[in-house]
Amino acid sequence: MLASAFVLPVIDYTAILPELILLGGMLVLLGLVAVIPKDFATTTYAGLTMSIGTASLVSSLVLWHDVTKGGPFQAVAQIVNVDGFSVFLMVLVSSILIVAPMLAAGYLENEDIQGAEYYILALISGAGAMLMGASNDLILIFLALEVLSIPLYVIAGLNFRRATSGEAAMKYFLLGSFSSAIFVYGIALTYGATGTTNIGSISGFLARNVISSPGTLYAGVALMVVGFAFKIAAVPFHMWSPDVYEGAPEGAVGFMAAIAKVGGFAALFRVFIGALPTLASVWSPVVWILAVLSLVVGAVIALSQRNLKRMLAYSSINHAGFILLGLVALSSRGVASSLYYLFSYSFVVLGSFAVIAVIARDNGGGSEIDSVRNLGRCSPLLGTVFAIFLLAQAGAPFTTGFLAKFYVVSAAIDAHSYAIAVLAMLSAAVAVVFYLRVVLVMFSGSESPEAIGSAVGQPVVTSRWVWSGLSICVMATLVFGVWPSPLIDFARAASLIFH
């Protein structure tokens, strides 16, 4: 046993090619920055990041081809899964990495934040998110979690000219590392109870053995739940998210929100459905409670928010509750629906925060609801785009938002969780109020003429980069809302590994 540990495992590089492309690309950027005497324009870095993202998207699709042809397999000493689930997340993360730089470029240019830092950090973080979806070992999940999180702490503090940005970074870092510690303690206890950190081996061990005193194992599971709940900002582990969303640089919040949710949920599904299906009766009530609290608290507290960023933070908590429904359902339909929801959420949240970044810029950094007053008049296109994102989040028909909600709710009903399904839809009804209130302020406008001047008096000018990013987000939201079959089929294929 001991001797074999020192033999270098055979590494199948193609299995982790998308991650390698991201990290390699990151190194190239890093090297470039070190070599060139003067920084390039931020848009140049954005372009490079986008091409790295595209390369990783292509390699993910190639991997998808391999998986559909040859079936799922495990690589790199059985710690990396290559299956539909991991490939779906690779595709999603790559797509996020193509869109996010466009949306950030305009913001960074405007805030005069030079350098390639944001892009480098985003690439590292993306690689971490991919690994979280692919890993077949708790240790690797922990490493991937850190690779995902640490760059996000830095991104939160990227706007060094603003004190709130530093505050957000500090808060995120302290609470984040605290939760990581809890998570790693959970892994240790699970290892103590089962004698392995390999996900497949844990589920095999638990299926074969009856644990007479399961206290250690339960404690381990509970601590892992806490760790994940923090990452996905599920109530009651959500306290950091409104502050971080509010303080972090607007141009980057969308990316932070999307990538943290994608990575967190990916690993959550891997661990709980992959390793602990036999303990479902133990952890599913806990997840049920997390989902219910997130649905209710997210929707209700968002109602009272006057700041758009805080409102969207609470609405994200509500979304997390919806995505958890897929786990509550404990079925491949549930997994597929959560994947669809994650896809839908990622583009909507990227787009929403990009619009907020533009508004906050024109409004001296403020993002109170009043700052969008008359946006629909002054800049009809931007107003319409924002309205589409908000309506999609509210679950309007013919957007991905509706199908995502429909899909997760149907998964919950399929599992006979009627109560939570009704509750989820009722929380969506509450959520409609605060989304539409913003739309109302944008379009119904002329109540107080003096407010027009203060808010968006001058026409909102937005860079081409932001516009192209926004149009991709809108397309993703509408196209897959009207013609959902390809994405649904992909999500279903990705969910087949479970059961």
Next chain:
Amino acid sequence: MDHQTLSTVLQVSGAISRQQAFPFLTAIILVPVFAASLILAIPRDARRLIRGVALVASVAVLGISAAVIDLFRTGDGGYQMVSNHMWAPGLGISWSIGVDGISLFLVALTSLLFPLVLFGAYARQNTKSFSVWILLLEAGCLGSFLSLDLLMFFLFFEATLVPIYFLMVSWGHEGRNRAAMKFLVYTFVGSAFLLVGAIALAFMHQSQTGLLTFDIRSLVHTHVSGTEGVLLMLAFTFAFAVKAPIWPFHTWSPDTYAEAPASASIILGGVMAKLGTYGIVRFDLELFPHATILLAPLFLTLGVIGIIYGGIVAAQQRDLKRLVAFSSLSHMGFIVLGAFALTGESVSGAVVEMLNHGLYTAALFLLIAMIYSRRRTFEIARLRGLQGAAPVMAGIFTLVMLASIGVPGLNGFVGEFLILAGTFAAHRWWAVVAVLGVVISAVYMLWAYQQIFHASQPMTDPKEPLRDLTTRERLVLVPLVVLIVALGVYPKPVLDRIEPAVNQLIMHVHQVEATNALNANALSPLEGR
């Protein structure tokens, strides 16, 4: 019940009808959508062009629906002109649309009212967005009436909310924001239950047949146990009861009707209220016959309460639009009564009344808008003595009002009579109480009429003499007045098309109930047999 054969037959017949003819029904839904996207491309200052495109599109829809009525096979109670396309196979959702006697005239009503709104109640500001929202609303309403797929129905049902919300908040009266939000939240809460119920039903069907589908032609064959049926039926009906509205879920409606602009009031009262009652007839009766029979006394009672309560409260209103809102509540009560009485006459009456109520409510709201444009108020007490200055308006108002009261010879009578006659046969005492509603409606309508047109001192501003109806206004009202009279005098063509579908539905309800009773082998005392 060999539903696989049946569904094959349905598919084949769908295929045949697809080969046979131009896809009229798909066109009906898509024409407004295309026109709306076309308008988006037109610069906002080209108002005439925008209005022209919108009007042409809505008239084209009216033309297509006329063709649909023409092609409709009169004696056939099933779905006609069906077209099926898979939309999201993974989720079991398909683009299945078709028309039968129950939906035919609601489609016709919808396609008639929208051009009238565009012609007679258009918004002077922001014509572009107004036209886009109106056209999208039209597509949503038509899609709801034509969908044979439960989830497509839900999608369209929900999709109507976005345009109507924007119509209200952009062009409504003072309290519009609150009213619109109230309306939206109420409807959304209702829909939450509908969605959950629909999904649950589809999964029950899947576990029984292995086929995941939301197509109601397949879902009718789902075996639903007693308790499940009652719960599902309540979940569905809650959404419909809010939309209709049925007492006691009506509290949004007076505010909403009052604060909405004329265009939205016409659509809300004329078309969207029918989404609720149509949902009851189409889905509750067809999908949950047993639960419907079981719960019929409850809903009959709610219907009767609505009739009486709506009438009494209407009589106390000072605001003309609120008065119409409560009178609508009363009329919706009649429709609910007819639907749950479950006899051929009463359900036919309910369907006819949906059409008729749409016609005279639209006419009433148009007239109220015309009065408002002259007097800038909806307050009944301040609208006095219009008779002398506007005799034509007074005449048309009288006619529409009499139709709304249900005077024989006008269209309102036909539906109410059938409903009451059919209900009397099956549920005597409910019918007896409901008749009082007719009396009450005469009281409040005539009182309002007296106040508005006859009360002594005309409060005209001497600087601005009151005009009678303009040519445009007359043109808008003519189609409605003609139909109100024509359908009152000769409702046979309408009834001939409605009755086969209704009879088939009633037969289905009683058949399923009979099989259930046989299977259960324990008869419970059922009403309505």
